[in-house]
Amino acid sequence: xxSRIVLFFMIIICFLLQTTVLGIISIGSITPNLMLILxxxxxxxxxxxxGLWTGFFCGLLIDLFYGSLFGFYAFIYMxxxxxxxxxxxxxxxxxxxxxxxxxxxxxxxxxxxxxxLQFLLRGRVGLFTYLYRxxxxxxxxxxxxxxxVYRIFFYVNRxxxxxxxxxxxxxxxxx
Numbered sequence: 001x002x003s004r005i006v007l008f009f010m011i012i013i014c015f016l017l018q019t020t021v022l023g024i025i026s027i028g029s030i031t032p033n034l035m036l037i038l039x040x041x042x043x044x045x046x047x048x049x050x051g052l053w054t055g056f057f058c059g060l061l062i063d064l065f066y067g068s069l070f071g072f073y074a075f076i077y078m079x080x081x082x083x084x085x086x087x088x089x090x091x092x093x094x095x096x097x098x099x100x101x102x103x104x105x106x107x108x109x110x111x112x113x114x115x116x117l118q119f120l121l122r123g124r125v126g127l128f129t130y131l132y133r134x135x136x137x138x139x140x141x142x143x144x145x146x147x148x149v150y151r152i153f154f155y156v157n158r159x160x161x162x163x164x165x166x167x168x169x170x171x172x173x174x175x
Contacts, residue, residue, distance in 0.1 A: 003161040007042070007054060010156065014038045015061045030137045032145040033107055035062065039081035040103050040146075041153040045093050046164050048085030055081030069117075076113050080106045093154055096147060103146045104139050111135035 018034045025031075035058040043051025058081075059074030067073050084102050091098050115130050 003046075006156065006160045007050075008057075010038060010153070011035075011054065011057050011061065015058070019065070027141065028137065030134065030141055032142040033110065033138065034145065034149065035059075035077060036080060036107055036110060036142065037099075037103055037146050037149050038153065039077050040084040040099055040106060041150055041157075043081045043084030044087055044091055044099055044102065045154065045157045046085075046161075047088040048082050050164075051081030051083075051085035051088075052078055053081075055079065072117065076110055080110065093157070096150060099150045100143050100146050104143050107139045107142050108135065111138060 014034050014037075018031070022031045022034060039051060039055040039058055042054040055077035056074050059072075059077035062073040062077075063070050084106065087098060087102065111131075111134065115127065115135070119130065120127075
């Protein structure tokens with residue numbers, strides 16, 4: 001129960017920071033995707049199920065306040081958290097390289113999904129322009145923010161949430 005309450009407050013704080021502070025420090029109308037970093041972090045540190053639910057509620061908040069198609073962002077963030085949870089059992093939490101790589105890949109997936117479902121279906125076919133001006137700068141900005149923010153999420157996960165047993169720490173695995 002303690003983990004769920006802490007995670008709820010993390011989602012709310014990240015949403016508020018995403019919509020207020022990060023909008024102020026945007027570079028060329030490009031803002032980093034803090035909610036995606038949270039989904040990837042929770043998937044990596046706590047597993048697929050936690051990543052899935054974190055992504056769902058992050059996307060649901062974005063859908064409620066900014067989405068034009070209800071459930072679109074919830075679907076994208078839910079899958080981002082779920083797929084990042086696959087590295088949960090084979091990944092050490094304190095290493096920063098895997099979250100940076102997964103954040104970059106999933107931000108590319110996020111940008112392409114937004115392009116296909118919101119721009120391409122409306123007849124706007126400038127994929128390379130959208131890729132060059134929006135997707136790639138957002139990936140770079142989000143990965144840079146991941147280096148800073150992931151350490152905070154790691155600290156909160158270690159000190160304020162109940163630990164999750166990994167397979168390599170299981171009593172059934174011979175050492």
